Amino acid sequence: MKKLTCAVLGLAGLALSPVPALSHHSGAMFEPEKVVTVEGTVKEFEYTNPHSWLYVVVRNDQGVETLWGFEAEGPSALMRAGIRANALQPGDKVTVRTRPLRDGRPAGAWVTVTKSDGTVLNPRPGSLPAAAPAPAN
Numbered sequence: 001m002k003k004l005t006c007a008v009l010g011l012a013g014l015a016l017s018p019v020p021a022l023s024h025h026s027g028a029m030f031e032p033e034k035v036v037t038v039e040g041t042v043k044e045f046e047y048t049n050p051h052s053w054l055y056v057v058v059r060n061d062q063g064v065e066t067l068w069g070f071e072a073e074g075p076s077a078l079m080r081a082g083i084r085a086n087a088l089q090p091g092d093k094v095t096v097r098t099r100p101l102r103d104g105r106p107a108g109a110w111v112t113v114t115k116s117d118g119t120v121l122n123p124r125p126g127s128l129p130a131a132a133p134a135p136a137n
Helices: 002-016 075-080
Strands: 036-046 052-059 065-072 093-100 107-115
Touching: 036 065, 052 093, 065 093
Parallel strands: 065 107
Antiparallel strands: 036 052, 036 093, 052 065, 093 107
């Protein structure tokens, strides 16, 4: 009887507790149908919760450098996708495909990152979007 009471109370507690997944923010700030490609040098890879961030210095045709930020999933999702905390190091040359911010700031949602050795890092395996347009400047 004691085990049954504990089980019922445990299930009731779970049923009444908030569900964090329901409070997750929207991706409405990103262009849903647009993917751009930028090339640059990794400045920093923040492997943190709730979202990881990759910062890449991108140089345009005039030599002007811009720091881009790319939002990705948290560490547990990245680990499931095979992306470890040491996968991207400062100084690494990368090509990033991103869904850019709607407001034009230099940031976006990480779609794929291709390292100079050809390794492709995809935080959502199995969901590669169509080919990207010409690189952004």
